[in-house]
Amino acid sequence: MSGVDPVRPGPLLGTAPNPDAALSVRGLTKRFGSFTAVDGIDFDVPRGQIFGFLGPNGSGKTTTIRMLTGTSGANAGAALVLGEDVLSHPERVKKRFGYMSQKFALFEDLTVEENLRFYAGVYDLSAEEFAKQRAYVLAMADLRGRENELTANLSVGWRQRLALGTATIHQPELLFLDEPTGGVDPVARRHFWDLLYDLASRGVTLFVTTHYMDEASHCNQLAFIYRGGLIAEGRRTTFAAT
Ligand SMILES: Nc1ncnc2c1ncn2[C@@H]1O[C@H](COP(=O)(O)OP(=O)(O)O)[C@@H](O)[C@H]1O
Numbered sequence: 001m002s003g004v005d006p007v008r009p010g011p012l013l014g015t016a017p018n019p020d021a022a023l024s025v026r027g028l029t030k031r032f033g034s035f036t037a038v039d040g041i042d043f044d045v046p047r048g049q050i051f052g053f054l055g056p057n058g059s060g061k062t063t064t065i066r067m068l069t070g071t072s073g074a075n076a077g078a079a080l081v082l083g084e085d086v087l088s089h090p091e092r093v094k095k096r097f098g099y100m101s102q103k104f105a106l107f108e109d110l111t112v113e114e115n116l117r118f119y120a121g122v123y124d125l126s127a128e129e130f131a132k133q134r135a136y137v138l139a140m141a142d143l144r145g146r147e148n149e150l151t152a153n154l155s156v157g158w159r160q161r162l163a164l165g166t167a168t169i170h171q172p173e174l175l176f177l178d179e180p181t182g183g184v185d186p187v188a189r190r191h192f193w194d195l196l197y198d199l200a201s202r203g204v205t206l207f208v209t210t211h212y213m214d215e216a217s218h219c220n221q222l223a224f225i226y227r228g229g230l231i232a233e234g235r236r237t238t239f240a241a242t
């Protein structure tokens, strides 16, 4: 794919970030030494969308998420997350989004219950909120009755649903999912996407990275990143879950 032209200058170039969008990114850039991992990307994600961020390994997806979650600074550009400037003030928004990371999302040497309690503590849930969310997550992840099992003993599909539950235990408005279906069989992947549709139907904005091209069909807005630059971006006007 060498010789692919980036889509810049795009229609958003030079426009101000949109504070009403769930995510609004302008010229976002990350360099590691002389290497540019994310190269001036622009996009807006309206609230309630399933935004698919597609690209091959090493294209800059995780680096983009790190900047949008305030975990890593940017070398240039602007990013509003739920209307807040996440690059300058990550603390203003960090309890309003959830993050399911690519590799590590759960403590495998803790039980299901202990993982839930850990994440409830991170987000300062009251005992009442925890009881409600615990019940919701156990039902959603199909883990009722298995609260005391070690997470390491669960199959990949169950672990992934529990990770989704812990990432949403504080009922975030926006959820970042970094290659959430990697290494999961097709049946579990399908089940997982049903859970994501359910979250989206309740108004949660989803930012999902994947390098599985077939997962593009699950999204209603897509951007393709290649070698740090956006090479295509677009929205569906109609959306039917297939
Ligand atoms: N901390 C870092 N230091 C140096 N290079 C990095 C660092 N993090 C990521 N990279 C490089 O940036 C590029 C994009 O990485 P990444 O965002 O993880 O890609 P993706 O998530 O799309 O697979 C890769 O070439 C990777 O090696």
Ligand SMILES: [Mg+2]
Pocket (backbone or CB within 6 Å): 061, 062, 063, 102, 178
């Ligand atoms: Mg990655």
